[in-house]
Amino acid sequence: MVLQRVFRAVIMGPPGSGKGTMSARISKTFGLKHISSGDILRANIKDQTELGLLMKSSIDRGQLVPDDVMSRLMLSDLRALDHSSWLIDGFPRTVSQAEALDDAFTVDTVINLNVPFQTIKQRLSSRWTHLSSGRVYNVDFNPPKVPGLDDVTGETLVQREDDTPETVTRRLKAYQNQTEPVLEFYRSKGVLEIFSGTETNKIWPHVEAFLRRKVSPVEQTAA
C-alpha cells in the first residue's frame, strides 16, 4: 500500500458558483472529506441546537455568522479529522477566519470558482436542496430523478430560505466586501488557483486535471 500525504484544500467562489456541486465531484474522485460550513449550520438549524437557533436569523437575512463562532465550529470539526485529507467549502469567508485556519493547519491548495454574478442569480432561484446530506439539484442543470425528491433517500427537497432574489443580492454584497479579500490572502501565500467559467461541466475537467497533479484519484488509494 502506498501511503499518501494528507492533502488539505479549500474551495472558494461566490454563493451559487458551484462549490457544493464541484465538491461532490472532487470528493468522489479524490476521496477528500467534504466539509461544508453551510451544511453544518443548516444541520444545527434543523436540529434546533442553541447555535442553530442563534444563527438562523442572520443566515436567513444573508449575513455572515460572527467570525469567532464560525472559526471555533469549523476548527473543532477539522481537528477531529486529524489524519484525513479534506476539502472545506464555505470557510474561510473573511480574512480573520483565514488567519484562524492558517494558525491551525497548512492549506495546500485553494480552488477559486470565478463565476459571473449574473449566472449565479439565475441558478439560485432554481436550486433545490436535500437538507440532511447537502446534495443540491437544479431544475435545468441537474434535476432530481423524481421532481421534488432526493435521488438517494427519496426525501423531500426544499428551497433554501436565503435563496430569494433580495437575500441573494445581500449575500453577493457580503461576498464582495468580506470574502474577496481572502483571495488576496491566499494569492500572497502562493496557493490560489483560479478557474473561470459559467458552466460547472466545462470547469470540472480543468479542476480534475489540476488536482490529479497533486493528489491520487480514489481508485489508486485506500481513501
Ligand SMILES: Nc1nc2c(ncn2[C@@H]2O[C@H](COP(=O)(O)OP(=O)(O)O)[C@@H](O)[C@H]2O)c(=O)[nH]1
Ligand atoms: N444551470 C447550471 N446550474 C448549475 C451549474 N453548476 C451548478 N448549478 C446549480 O446551481 C446551484 C448552485 O450550485 P451549488 O453547487 O449549490 O453552489 P454553491 O452555493 O457555490 O455551493 C445548484 O442548484 C446547482 O445544481 C451549471 O453549470 N449550470
Ligand SMILES: Nc1ncnc2c1ncn2[C@@H]1O[C@H](COP(=O)(O)OP(=O)(O)O)[C@@H](O)[C@H]1O
Ligand atoms: N464561513 C462562514 N462565515 C460566516 N457565515 C457563514 C460561513 N459559512 C456559511 N455561513 C452562513 O451560512 C450561509 C449559507 O452558506 P453556504 O451554504 O456556504 O452558502 P452558498 O453555498 O450559497 O455560498 C451564509 O450566507 C452565511 O450566513
